[in-house]
Amino acid sequence: MSAEVRSAARNIVTHQGVEALTLAEIARRVGVTPAAxxxxxxxxxxxxVYQVAEDIVDDLVRDLQAAAGSHPQDNFAMRMIQPTRAFRTWAITHSREFNLLFGTPSVVAGDAHGELTSSWVRKLAAVWGSIFVQLWATRPYSVLADDEMDPRLRQQMEDYRADTGVDLPPGAMVVMLNCWRSIYGQVALEVFGHFAPLFTDQEPMFELLMQDLVGGMGLKGQYQPPGG
Known part of the structure; x- marks a missing residue:
């Protein structure tokens, strides 16, 4: 029954949003009592909610890894950009699921919200983290030295490395997480419609961000436009 419950709950999240989830509605769809x-x-x-989030993230990660795998191992820029494009497309077309994972903490999720956040942080780190690790081993990019960093920041980067398994020095980790912060900000603004109706097509701005991010790591020559 667990799979049926997760499927029914995900259907509600996808079409109505997480706040529409109730035990009564899920039980009705599955054909059991709420107590069951x-x-x-x-x-x-x-x-x-936690299980639904896990299913969503697992599906998303598979799609992102496939997108990264569509480019050669030595094209680091496109192995970063292609899953990022896929993430943007997913977010726009799955806005309610995006909101569950990346939006304001849901009341319905309750104390599970912290757990689901920790889970997707680890799983998404595996998508881009492995590419950054390969890039760093092959052609290191410019980073802050350990003694140039605020000790609090350096400690958090070390904690993140221990938690996710992304084996990068603190300065290189800062670059990776700064990229994610920029990507999330750009995508969230688009998903939540904060620039509408002034900008009806935000892909050019998104692509400019992609060029800026990979250019900062010395990879601008590897950039390929959409469809290129």
Whole structure:
């Protein structure tokens, strides 16, 4: 029954949003009583939300890894950019799922929100992290030295490395996470419509960001425009 419950809950999230999730509606769709759901999900709704988020992230990660794999191993720029384009497309076309994972913490998720956030951080780190590790080993880019960094920042980078397994020195990790911060900001602005209706096509701005990010790592010559 667990798979049926997750499927029903995900359908609600996809078409109505996470705040539309209730045990009563999920139970109705599956054909059981709300109390029966606790046999598979001891915390009730927060557990269901967590499992749905896990399913969403797993599907997303597979798509992003496939996008990265569509370019040669030595084309680091496009192995970073292609999954980033795929992420943007997914976010625009799956805005409710994007909101569950990356938007304001949902009341429905309850105490599971921190767990699901930690989970997607680790899983998405594996997509871009491995590419950054290969790039760093092959052609290191300019970074802050350890003694140039705020000790608090350096410690957080070391903690992130220990948690995710992305084996980069603190300065190189800062570059990777700064890229993610820029990407998330650009995508979130578009998904939530903050520039509408002034900008009806944000792809040119997104592509300019891609060029800026890979250019900062000495990879601008590897950039290929969409469809190129």
């Amino acid at each position: 759901l606790y046999h598979h999900f001891p915390r009730g709704l927060p557990d269901i």
